[in-house]
Amino acid sequence: MRELEYPFDGELILKKSKKLKRALLEGRADFLEKRIAVLGGSTTHDIVRMLELFLLNQGIRPVFYESEYAQYWQDVMFDNQELVSFAPDLIFIHTSNRNITAYPSMQDQEPQMDALLTEQYEHFHVMWEKIAEKYHCPVIQNNFEYPFYRLLGNQEAVCLQGRICFINRLNERFYQYAREHEDFYIHDINYLSAAYGLDRWSEPLYWHMYKYAMCMQAVPLFSHNLANIIKAVFGKNKKGLSLDLDNTLWGGVVGDDGPENLEIGQETPMGQVYAEFQNYVKAQKDIGVLLTVNSKNEEENALAGLNHPDGVLKPEDFVIIKANWEPKSKNLAETAAELAILPDSLVFVDDNPAEREIVRAQVPGASCPEIGTPEQYIRVLDRSGFFEVTSLSEDDRKRSEMYRANAERKKQEEAFGNYREYLLSLDMQGTIRPFEAMVMARIAQLTNKSNQFNLTTRRYTQGEIEAFAADERYITRYGRLADKFGDNGVVSVVIGRMGSMGDKTAYRQMERVTGDTGSDVLHLELWLMSCRVLKRDMEYAMMDSVVEACRECGIGTILGYYYPTAKNGMVKEFYRMMGFEKQEETDTGVSVWRFVIPDEYEHQNTVIAVQE
Amino acid sequence: MSREEVFEKLNEVFRDVFDDEEITVTDVTTADDIEEWDSLEHINLLAAVEQEFGMKFNMGQVVSMKNVGEMADIILAQIG
Numbered sequence: 001m002r003e004l005e006y007p008f009d010g011e012l013i014l015k016k017s018k019k020l021k022r023a024l025l026e027g028r029a030d031f032l033e034k035r036i037a038v039l040g041g042s043t044t045h046d047i048v049r050m051l052e053l054f055l056l057n058q059g060i061r062p063v064f065y066e067s068e069y070a071q072y073w074q075d076v077m078f079d080n081q082e083l084v085s086f087a088p089d090l091i092f093i094h095t096s097n098r099n100i101t102a103y104p105s106m107q108d109q110e111p112q113m114d115a116l117l118t119e120q121y122e123h124f125h126v127m128w129e130k131i132a133e134k135y136h137c138p139v140i141q142n143n144f145e146y147p148f149y150r151l152l153g154n155q156e157a158v159c160l161q162g163r164i165c166f167i168n169r170l171n172e173r174f175y176q177y178a179r180e181h182e183d184f185y186i187h188d189i190n191y192l193s194a195a196y197g198l199d200r201w202s203e204p205l206y207w208h209m210y211k212y213a214m215c216m217q218a219v220p221l222f223s224h225n226l227a228n229i230i231k232a233v234f235g236k237n238k239k240g241l242s243l244d245l246d247n248t249l250w251g252g253v254v255g256d257d258g259p260e261n262l263e264i265g266q267e268t269p270m271g272q273v274y275a276e277f278q279n280y281v282k283a284q285k286d287i288g289v290l291l292t293v294n295s296k297n298e299e300e301n302a303l304a305g306l307n308h309p310d311g312v313l314k315p316e317d318f319v320i321i322k323a324n325w326e327p328k329s330k331n332l333a334e335t336a337a338e339l340a341i342l343p344d345s346l347v348f349v350d351d352n353p354a355e356r357e358i359v360r361a362q363v364p365g366a367s368c369p370e371i372g373t374p375e376q377y378i379r380v381l382d383r384s385g386f387f388e389v390t391s392l393s394e395d396d397r398k399r400s401e402m403y404r405a406n407a408e409r410k411k412q413e414e415a416f417g418n419y420r421e422y423l424l425s426l427d428m429q430g431t432i433r434p435f436e437a438m439v440m441a442r443i444a445q446l447t448n449k450s451n452q453f454n455l456t457t458r459r460y461t462q463g464e465i466e467a468f469a470a471d472e473r474y475i476t477r478y479g480r481l482a483d484k485f486g487d488n489g490v491v492s493v494v495i496g497r498m499g500s501m502g503d504k505t506a507y508r509q510m511e512r513v514t515g516d517t518g519s520d521v522l523h524l525e526l527w528l529m530s531c532r533v534l535k536r537d538m539e540y541a542m543m544d545s546v547v548e549a550c551r552e553c554g555i556g557t558i559l560g561y562y563y564p565t566a567k568n569g570m571v572k573e574f575y576r577m578m579g580f581e582k583q584e585e586t587d588t589g590v591s592v593w594r595f596v597i598p599d600e601y602e603h604q605n606t607v608i609a610v611q612e
Numbered sequence: 613m614s615r616e617e618v619f620e621k622l623n624e625v626f627r628d629v630f631d632d633e634e635i636t637v638t639d640v641t642t643a644d645d646i647e648e649w650d651s652l653e654h655i656n657l658l659a660a661v662e663q664e665f666g667m668k669f670n671m672g673q674v675v676s677m678k679n680v681g682e683m684a685d686i687i688l689a690q691i692g
Contacts, residue, residue: 015660018631045652205671209655216659 136463235448265310
């Protein structure tokens with residue numbers, strides 16, 4: 001929704017929130033429901049009200065728990081039963097410098113100040129540890145913003161007695177904890193308050209009148225920034241940029257002005273602005289963002305522009321370059337298809353409002369930010385948080401490489417007459433193993449972001465993934481795939497529950513339908529695969545491994561389930577391909593499939609060399 | 613701006629904030645007259661009024677304001 005996209009009019013959103021909420025709820029049906037506990041050290045009412053809008057706009061429908069006023073610590077430490085039974089999917093701790101209970105005094109010596117720092121830190125630390133032990137869910141914690149006055153003036157940040165110094169040191173302890181703990185995220189209100197303007201942010205009226213840690217007008221910005229972390233945690237980040245060229249990546253029109261006359265580089269102020277923007281875009285690549293070109297140009301001219309000696313971005317920085325005279329919406333859809341991602345995971349960056357409008361209308365869900373004038377491009381893209389980083393994984397840094405390798409494979413595929421020959425030529429090496437510590441984070445990430453090749457679309461937190469791994473009633477498998485062009489990393493996940501247990505799951509009804517309630521059944525609660533390894537026979541290798549695991553446990557029957565969503569149509573008949581028989585299909589399209597393991601099971605994968 | 617014009621704009625703000633097109637405020641309207649007007653919505657209402665008229669209430673005014681009539685008086689005094 002336009003009103004909620006950065007740069008937005010916060011005051012309008014505050015005023016019209018009820019109307020906006022209604023429109024968001026009417027606008028779509030396929031929301032991902034998440035239970036979010038907001039534990040406040042100050043008032044949270046309007047933060048929650050705004051957060052709901054920004055999450056709905058991301059396709060997440062939140063159910064909230066709000067602690068009583070300033071009870072964040074007590075709720076956790078004394079097991080508030082309401083919070084326990086709420087069973088949050090995510091906990092947000094909204095504290096601010098108003099929750100710091102003691103600062104150094106001017107008489108304190110260094111050891112005393114260190115002790116005080118530890119005391120303030122431990123107050124939070126014990127709470128985080130309790131949450132980790134009790135709730136196994138992602139945690140988002142505010143850092144501290146600066147106070148609105150400085151007793152020591154400019155020495156406030158220098159002297160250990162200064163509050164700014166104390167807050168910097170305390171924040172650093174928070175960051176240290178965040179670096180060492182997965183699923184723990186800092187919400188950087190220190191940066192946000194600076195960007196907003198600390199004087200306005202910390203307007204004391206809002207604290208003394210309403211016990212708000214910031215002014216009302218800053219709440220939309222705050223909640224937007226927070227929603228960005230939440231949607232990233234739940235796998236709703238965008239994946240790539242679809243970039244226009246003329247007057248977006250450089251000044252001028254390359255086809256008319258000629259590459260030599262483009263404004264790019266250090267010669268002119270405008271050229272510098274575009275060079276800085278190109279630098280920013282290029283750096284996105286290193287955090288795993290896919291760069292693509294979507295330009296109305298002759299391809300030859302586009303490449304000439306990208307080869308400009310003063311340009312920072314070069315043709316090889318892009319995984320796909322579409323420079324033609326087709327509608328940009330068509331180019332965008334094709335780009336998505338070629339990368340095996342959904343069109344709504346691309347961000348369309350174009351200086352021309354008319355082009356943005358067309359893409360907005362033709363490609364539902366694609367983001368088309370109002371990027372403003374060239375000197376504003378970076379800020380708008382940056383604050384929008386399309387690619388909010390939660391952790392920098394090896395995979396993220398290598399993503400561009402992987403997609404480029406895919407393009408290479410495609411070329412090679414065309415050179416082979418026989419598909420199996422082609423697959424063999426790839427020299428594929430698979431590793432298929434039960435879940436293990438090294439890959440838990442990646443597995444959780446996959447369950448949250450795989451939409452297309454995903455049979456049940458169940459989303460799990462890392463805590464849940466770890467619990468499956470430790471539970472004997474579950475058979476878990478993850479698969480990695482490498483080939484001569486590169487390593488694709490972890491690409492497939494299967495979770496199966498043994499059928500003898502009477503635990504309450506969504507599948508109980510299905511068990512009754514098929515009559516399989518004995519101890520020799522495996523229910524496939526999740527089967528997903530990353531689309532970047534489609535048609536590589538990895539699914540057969542996974543099947544082989546699951547069958548082997550079943551045999552070791554004396555399981556003779558496997559039941560598969562398909563739950564239709566707006567996005568997973570491609571796997572509707574997946575289990576049939578795997579050799580299952582359909583048992584049942586409901587009016588809503590849910591289907592149940594059965595595979596009886598034969599005495600002599602022949603491995604279905606014959607092209608990937610699999611290691612256990 | 614006349615007092616009538618202030619009330620006209622206030623009506624719009626109240627309707628937006630409480631999402632109710634039926635609301636018409638007068639000098640003697642108070643929080644008791646509008647069901648959803650509780651202490652939490654009050655903050656949002658004041659922020660919306662400030663934005664509409666391009667002015668700010670100070671803390672003393674927020675604390676002492678008794679009804680919409682007094683709110684209008686403060687607005688008129690500030691925007692002249």
